[in-house]
Amino acid sequence: MKNISELRQDLVSGDWVVIATGRSKRPNDFISPKRARFVQLKKTCPFEKRFSNARVIYVKDGKAEGSDWWVQTVPNRYPALDTGVCAVFGKKGPYTVTNGAGAHEVVITADHTRSFASMTDQEAELVVQMYQDRFRMLQDDSCAKYISLFHNHGKLAGASISHPHSQIIAIPVIPPDVASSIEGSERYFAKEKKCVHCVMLQYDVKSRERLICESTYFITVAPFASRTAFELRIFPKSHHARFEDIAPDERADFARVLRISLAKLYHGLKNPDYNFFLHTAPVKNGRSFEHYHWHFEILPKTAIWAGFEIGTGIEISTIRPESAAAFLRKIKIA
Amino acid sequence: MKNISELRQDLVSGDWVVIATGRSKRPNDFISPKRARFVQLKKTCPFEKRFSNARVIYVKDGKAEGSDWWVQTVPNRYPALDTGVCAVFGKKGPYTVTNGAGAHEVVITADHTRSFASMTDQEAELVVQMYQDRFRMLQDDSCAKYISLFHNHGKLAGASISHPHSQIIAIPVIPPDVASSIEGSERYFAKEKKCVHCVMLQYDVKSRERLICESTYFITVAPFASRTAFELRIFPKSHHARFEDIAPDERADFARVLRISLAKLYHGLKNPDYNFFLHTAPVKNGRSFEHYHWHFEILPKTAIWAGFEIGTGIEISTIRPESAAAFLRKIKIA
Numbered sequence: 001m002k003n004i005s006e007l008r009q010d011l012v013s014g015d016w017v018v019i020a021t022g023r024s025k026r027p028n029d030f031i032s033p034k035r036a037r038f039v040q041l042k043k044t045c046p047f048e049k050r051f052s053n054a055r056v057i058y059v060k061d062g063k064a065e066g067s068d069w070w071v072q073t074v075p076n077r078y079p080a081l082d083t084g085v086c087a088v089f090g091k092k093g094p095y096t097v098t099n100g101a102g103a104h105e106v107v108i109t110a111d112h113t114r115s116f117a118s119m120t121d122q123e124a125e126l127v128v129q130m131y132q133d134r135f136r137m138l139q140d141d142s143c144a145k146y147i148s149l150f151h152n153h154g155k156l157a158g159a160s161i162s163h164p165h166s167q168i169i170a171i172p173v174i175p176p177d178v179a180s181s182i183e184g185s186e187r188y189f190a191k192e193k194k195c196v197h198c199v200m201l202q203y204d205v206k207s208r209e210r211l212i213c214e215s216t217y218f219i220t221v222a223p224f225a226s227r228t229a230f231e232l233r234i235f236p237k238s239h240h241a242r243f244e245d246i247a248p249d250e251r252a253d254f255a256r257v258l259r260i261s262l263a264k265l266y267h268g269l270k271n272p273d274y275n276f277f278l279h280t281a282p283v284k285n286g287r288s289f290e291h292y293h294w295h296f297e298i299l300p301k302t303a304i305w306a307g308f309e310i311g312t313g314i315e316i317s318t319i320r321p322e323s324a325a326a327f328l329r330k331i332k333i334a
Numbered sequence: 335m336k337n338i339s340e341l342r343q344d345l346v347s348g349d350w351v352v353i354a355t356g357r358s359k360r361p362n363d364f365i366s367p368k369r370a371r372f373v374q375l376k377k378t379c380p381f382e383k384r385f386s387n388a389r390v391i392y393v394k395d396g397k398a399e400g401s402d403w404w405v406q407t408v409p410n411r412y413p414a415l416d417t418g419v420c421a422v423f424g425k426k427g428p429y430t431v432t433n434g435a436g437a438h439e440v441v442i443t444a445d446h447t448r449s450f451a452s453m454t455d456q457e458a459e460l461v462v463q464m465y466q467d468r469f470r471m472l473q474d475d476s477c478a479k480y481i482s483l484f485h486n487h488g489k490l491a492g493a494s495i496s497h498p499h500s501q502i503i504a505i506p507v508i509p510p511d512v513a514s515s516i517e518g519s520e521r522y523f524a525k526e527k528k529c530v531h532c533v534m535l536q537y538d539v540k541s542r543e544r545l546i547c548e549s550t551y552f553i554t555v556a557p558f559a560s561r562t563a564f565e566l567r568i569f570p571k572s573h574h575a576r577f578e579d580i581a582p583d584e585r586a587d588f589a590r591v592l593r594i595s596l597a598k599l600y601h602g603l604k605n606p607d608y609n610f611f612l613h614t615a616p617v618k619n620g621r622s623f624e625h626y627h628w629h630f631e632i633l634p635k636t637a638i639w640a641g642f643e644i645g646t647g648i649e650i651s652t653i654r655p656e657s658a659a660a661f662l663r664k665i666k667i668a
Contacts, residue, residue, distance in 0.1 A: 008559040009487075013511075013520035017559045018650040023397050025652050027661035030563055032603045080642070080650050093537040095558055150641025156375030158640025167642065175646030196346050200432050203427040224429055224469035225342040225351045229364055270365045277645030279484030299644060302364050306492025307484025308414070308501065310633060316352040316414050318359050327361035 004082050007173060008092075015176040018100060020080050040162040047163040052117055055105065055115040056133065070123060071109050071130050072132045073168075079104035080169060086143030087172030103170040105208045107131065108163065115153060115164040116259050117266035125255040127166070133280075134168055134252065135244045139283050146178060146282045154273025156301040157224030174282050181279060182292055185213035189291040195239050197293035200224065209322045210266065211331055217250045218257040222321035222328070228301040229319045230269065230328070232261050235295045243280040243294040260294065263333040265300055273301040336639065338416050339434030342426075343506060349510040354414050372489040374496040376446045378567060381497040389439065389660035390467065392460045404457060405443050406466050407502075413438035414503060419476030421506030437472055437504040441465065442497065447488060449498040450593050451600035456506065459589040465612075466503055466585065469578045473617050478504035480512055480616045488607025490635040503525045508616050515613060516626055520553070523625040523646040529573050531627035543656045546663055551584045552591040556662070563653045564603065564662070566595050575615040577628040592630065595665040599634055607635040 005020040039045055051058065054072040081102030089098045107130050109115075109123070116124055131149055138147050151166040152159040174182075188196035204210050205219045212220040212232060220234045234257055236250070265272060276298040281289035282330060309315050339354040373379055381660035384391065388406040415436030423432045441464050443449075443457070450458055465483055472481050485500040486493040508516075537553045538544050545555040546566060554568045570584070580588060585661055599606060610632040615623035643649050 008517075010559040011522070011534055013514045014518060015559075016648050017558070017561055018648060019654055020650050021654055025563075027602070027653065027658065030634075030653070092558075093541070094533050095537075120652075146646075148646050150643055150645050156444050156638070158643075168581035169642060171648065173648075175648050177645065177647030180347045180647075181348075184344075184348060188345070194388045199428050200345055203429075207427070211344070224426075225344040226353070227351055229359075244505070268361070272364070275641035275644055277641045279645065297645070300364075304490070304492035305639070306486045306608035307611045308482055308503060310609055311484050311511065311613065311631070312480075312482050312505070312510030313514075314350050314352060314505065314507075314509050316354050318354050319361065319364070320353055320355055324361065 007098045009096040016173050018080055026151050047108045062212055069110055071126050073105050073107050073134050076104040076106050083301050095206040101172050102144055105168045112163050117263040121256050125252050128251055128255040130266040132244055138170045144283055145174050146171045150277035152275050156273040157275045159259040185291045186263045195293050198239055210325045213260055215253050215257050217253045220261045222325040226317050227315040228299050229317050230300045230324045232298040233295050241281040241289050241292040260333045264328045264331045268328055268331045341432045343430040350507050381442045405460050407439050407441050407468050408440040410440050415479040424457045435506050435611050436478055439502045441500040446497050451597040458593040459554050460587055462589040466578055472504045479504045479508050484587055486609050486613035490607040491609045519625045532573050544659045546659050547594055549587050549591050551587045552597045556659040560651050560655040561649040562633050563571055563651050564634045564658045566632040567629050573627055575623050576616040581652055594667045597666045598662045600666045602662055609633050
């Protein structure tokens with residue numbers, strides 16, 4: 001049994017943190033100049049090769065498996081949470097803790113420099129298919145309560161390797177931000193008998209001033225209450241709680257909208273660093289979470305969250321979402 | 335009437351964001367190379383002078399007012415929120431919004447390079463006295479629901495000017511993180527009939543493994559559920575909801591503990607960038623908030639919160655708080 005990390009619950013807020021002792025460093029490793037490792041060169045990049053322990057590999061049309069690869073999923077070499085036994089909840093003094101049971105995978109595309117913004121539709125779709133397939137596998141396979149899918153692009157966004165890659169972490173608790181989002185959706189539904197995300201989308205579609213792009217099934221908006229300048233969200237236009245249930249034609253459409261949205265940021269802001277992540281319903285566990293409406297959130301690193309933001313939870317954005325949307329709308333992507 | 339910014343409430347989470355249109359930038363200003371302005375040189379520093387519009391100035395003992403200054407409070411030249419009329423809440427479509435009414439002040443010390451870690455006890459105490467006095471003034475003076483006091487040290491922590499300064503922002507709503515903290519404290523009290531912070535402190539004092547320093551009235555700990563490596567919190571040992579009520583002897587003691595805690599980080603991690611902020615009860619408004627227990631939180635920038643942290647609200651720390659505390663305990667500060 002590996003026990004590489006511990007989850008600890010804040011006694012006041014109920015939030016969880018991960019103490020990743022498996023990745024543990026000595027105190028001296030935190031001294032300033034050593035902080036910001038960032039592997040950028042192709043010749044020293046650990047993600048250039050096809051991994052022998054890859055869990056899944058997809059190749060592009062017309063290429064036989066083995067002769068090439070486009071996207072592979074590998075176990076994270078320094079996992080924040082690890083597979084093994086399920087989480088066992090216990091007490092330390094007044095606190096609730098659990099072992100860091102879960103999974104931590106890395107989804108790597110073959111091109112060292114081309115991220116979503118520069119992919120073809122087919123390439124982007126294969127990545128989204130990998131997301132969907134690994135998502136389903138981890139749901140069935142683990143004792144996870146939530147599957148977090150995210151992508152860090154650039155050093156300021158916390159990437160340690162510039163080679164494009166996404167990460168999937170299966171977590172043994174429902175994360176606080178997801179719980180807050182689900183509770184908000186349920187509270188709104190109980191009061192208004194409507195999905196809160198559908199109401200927001202209707203408002204955005206009607207006013208049009210925060211729309212960035214729209215396809216058959218998806219829509220990209222600058223959220224009315226943007227947490228950061230140039231924040232984007234991609235929503236399915238019709239109500240659905242779960243990303244992993246998308247049909248193949250929706251998946252192709254979504255991959256294209258994700259690619260176009262990121263390409264607009266890439267060209268508009270000249271390749272800014274960014275994070276994107278999925279918000280979707282937690283792993284099925286008896287509760288349906290049917291009032292939730294899955295979406296992707298894209299947050300460019302246009303500012304640093306400092307003492308005010310960290311101390312209050314209120315973010316300051318220095319451009320109106322409506323102005324950011326107007327700017328991005330004008331950028332044409334093929 | 336100035337109306338420089340707007341607060342918008344997220345319809346799902348209930349959280350607020352500030353759209354600071356008064357600080358508004360054009361879309362092109364967000365293009366990457368322009369992002370990280372950081373004024374570091376003394377000769378170009380705007381905080382070197384005594385401001386003619388300073389609201390309060392304190393001098394050190396033995397110096398007459400006017401002949402010198404140690405700490406001054408000035409209005410922020412680019413305020414996130416501004417004084418004027420009180421906030422008026424209204425609707426935009428399904429959303430609740432309000433004007434950015436409040437206050438935004440900057441507390442500047444006279445030495446360009448010496449921050450808390452290198453101050454004398456007297457110098458630190460004068461800064462804390464300034465915090466307390468401005469805090470009281472803004473409570474009485476404004477229509478604020480909460481007063482946020484924070485300090486950004488270093489570029490990675492979001493400071494735009496290296497000259498040591500703190501900021502105070504009066505906000506027309508109770509911030510989400512403060513609300514969550516207060517609700518957690520009240521929930522715990524309702525169930526256990528005890529202050530949750532007092533319970534945590536008792537546990538820390540008993541186990542001693544997370545203690546960093548202790549004085550007559552205050553204690554610095556590495557929190558059990560640290561959100562970041564080397565996070566520190568300073569608590570008054572006896573229960574009190576409000577920072578602004580500290581007596582002069584407590585204030586002197588607190589200033590010394592704040593100085594020593596930051597000096598331990600400074601020497602231990604070689605001047606890391608950090609944020610610190612105050613969490614205290616909201617402005618009195620009929621509710622007593624008596625179950626709250628004020629404290630300062632200090633978060634060094636030892637890592638970047640990336641897609642996982644932003645998407646889930648779960649932070650990953652790569653050192654056990656107990657190891658961080660043991661390391662900092664050993665660092666002796668005069």
